[in-house]
Amino acid sequence: DQFCEAGVGYGEPACGVSEGSSKILIKGGTVVNAHHQEVADVYVEDGKIVAVKPNIKVGDDVTVLDATGKYVMPGGIDPHTHLAMDFMGSQTIDDFFSGQAAALAGGTTMHIDFVIPVKGSLIAGIEAYEKKAMQSCMDYGFHMAITKWDDDVSREMEVMVNEKGINSFKFFMAYKGALMINDELLLQGFKKCKSLGALSMVHAENGDAVFEGQNSMIELGITGPEGHALSRPAVLEGEATARAIRLAGFVNTPLYVVHVMSIDAMEEIAKARQSGQRVIGEPVVSGLVLDDSKLWDPDFITAAKYVMSPPIRAAGHDKALQAALSTGILQLVGTDHCPFNSTQKSLGIDDFRKIPNGVNGIEERMHLVWDTMVESGKISVSDYVRITSTEGARIFNIYPRKGAILVGSDADIIILNPNSSFEISARSHHSRLDTNVFEGKRGKGKVEVTIAGGRIVWINGELKVAPGSGKYVKMPPFSYLFGGMDKADAAYLSSLRAPVKRQISTA
Numbered sequence: 001d002q003f004c005e006a007g008v009g010y011g012e013p014a015c016g017v018s019e020g021s022s023k024i025l026i027k028g029g030t031v032v033n034a035h036h037q038e039v040a041d042v043y044v045e046d047g048k049i050v051a052v053k054p055n056i057k058v059g060d061d062v063t064v065l066d067a068t069g070k071y072v073m074p075g076g077i078d079p080h081t082h083l084a085m086d087f088m089g090s091q092t093i094d095d096f097f098s099g100q101a102a103a104l105a106g107g108t109t110m111h112i113d114f115v116i117p118v119k120g121s122l123i124a125g126i127e128a129y130e131k132k133a134m135q136s137c138m139d140y141g142f143h144m145a146i147t148k149w150d151d152d153v154s155r156e157m158e159v160m161v162n163e164k165g166i167n168s169f170k171f172f173m174a175y176k177g178a179l180m181i182n183d184e185l186l187l188q189g190f191k192k193c194k195s196l197g198a199l200s201m202v203h204a205e206n207g208d209a210v211f212e213g214q215n216s217m218i219e220l221g222i223t224g225p226e227g228h229a230l231s232r233p234a235v236l237e238g239e240a241t242a243r244a245i246r247l248a249g250f251v252n253t254p255l256y257v258v259h260v261m262s263i264d265a266m267e268e269i270a271k272a273r274q275s276g277q278r279v280i281g282e283p284v285v286s287g288l289v290l291d292d293s294k295l296w297d298p299d300f301i302t303a304a305k306y307v308m309s310p311p312i313r314a315a316g317h318d319k320a321l322q323a324a325l326s327t328g329i330l331q332l333v334g335t336d337h338c339p340f341n342s343t344q345k346s347l348g349i350d351d352f353r354k355i356p357n358g359v360n361g362i363e364e365r366m367h368l369v370w371d372t373m374v375e376s377g378k379i380s381v382s383d384y385v386r387i388t389s390t391e392g393a394r395i396f397n398i399y400p401r402k403g404a405i406l407v408g409s410d411a412d413i414i415i416l417n418p419n420s421s422f423e424i425s426a427r428s429h430h431s432r433l434d435t436n437v438f439e440g441k442r443g444k445g446k447v448e449v450t451i452a453g454g455r456i457v458w459i460n461g462e463l464k465v466a467p468g469s470g471k472y473v474k475m476p477p478f479s480y481l482f483g484g485m486d487k488a489d490a491a492y493l494s495s496l497r498a499p500v501k502r503q504i505s506t507a
């Protein structure tokens, strides 16, 4: 078994992990934060970072890890996952335990998952997810999807923000007949989010046009996975991104565009940001490092494992998204980890519209982003920390508790060896998935140690995780993205020209 699972408590030497206390000293590494790096020791006690400075001396009861020549960085925060999600007639194959264990093995120490309402009810939705998350072995937070609109939903959004610690709501502009909402709902939702200080997030594809595109493909006799890409071209992602941006601008509320997969969408975000609008763009690792060629593979399972929405695009979009990430047009990297195994993907053997949409990434993100962005010289190590951890913590308002190696921060830490290497395979990964969309990818830089909540959970290629040890992280509203918005609203109001007092002329 790859996991030391139930029954193995922390503090016991198991799975070859020698740690036995909650006191850890990381010695001699290069400690990297988003704005600074220095050679220093990091001392951890009871789940928190207690000291960051050179030459810390400790007693015999402390586990000492030598990080000389290595980077000591905040654990990754994956802002976009779907664990144990019921979707397209299946449930994603990783639950909150297996998905999080995989994450920890890849250097991610917190994720934010999307709660899907039950028949539109947010309360029923969060209750279901609270149950699913009971087996957690790492810290997590929730976004909430909005799938219908009425007074109950509006009231429940208040409960989510004020009582449940949710500060972001996702609106699906695609998946017609299932999760999709229309522009009227989008506007109501954006207004409500603004009033609550919650971040509006969109899955930006024109769902009506996608529906048309799908029907056209079927009429043309194109039923295989390539039909998925052909039916929802980048122009539909660009259109929806532009529409969401303009509606968020009309309401004057910040917008977060999830899984930006195309140049078309990225350019809309670039334009909006250039004009001063508060728009965040999140590429996902599959969009950054893959292209759509495998969707034409003659083997159905090989092709179907690449089916996700918006689709992985033709070569060229990947490089453009990397460039946008390096120049700050896009701000942080997620995964959209939404794994369906071969049997589940086979639901669409005769019709691509029935292939459950989603790919893996929660375990691979930190390595692939390091190799693609840092090892290639596109960004600095500090920027790596920013796009994989710190910016997520800031956007979702949990910085500096998360996303930093600072005194008082949670002890979520990775040690990355830049001279070591990784290779990705379904044979060795920790997800329950029987395939891997990144199969065979190799690169430089290896997460050798993961510390989550002050415990060594990944070392020497072994996981030591216990179900139930992860904590729910409440995320307060009014993140930095909302700072000064009230002034912009006031300026807008005062800019309105005085209404004309009209009389009926009788002449």
Ligand SMILES: NC(=O)NCCC(=O)O
Binding pocket: 082, 203, 259, 307, 308, 309, 310, 336, 338, 357, 358, 359
């Ligand atoms: N992206 C995808 O294909 N599946 C997960 C659901 C979503 O994020 O749209």
Ligand SMILES: [Zn+2]
Binding pocket: 203, 258, 259, 309, 310
């Ligand atoms: Zn989506």
Ligand SMILES: [Zn+2]
Binding pocket: 080, 081, 082, 336, 338
């Ligand atoms: Zn998603």
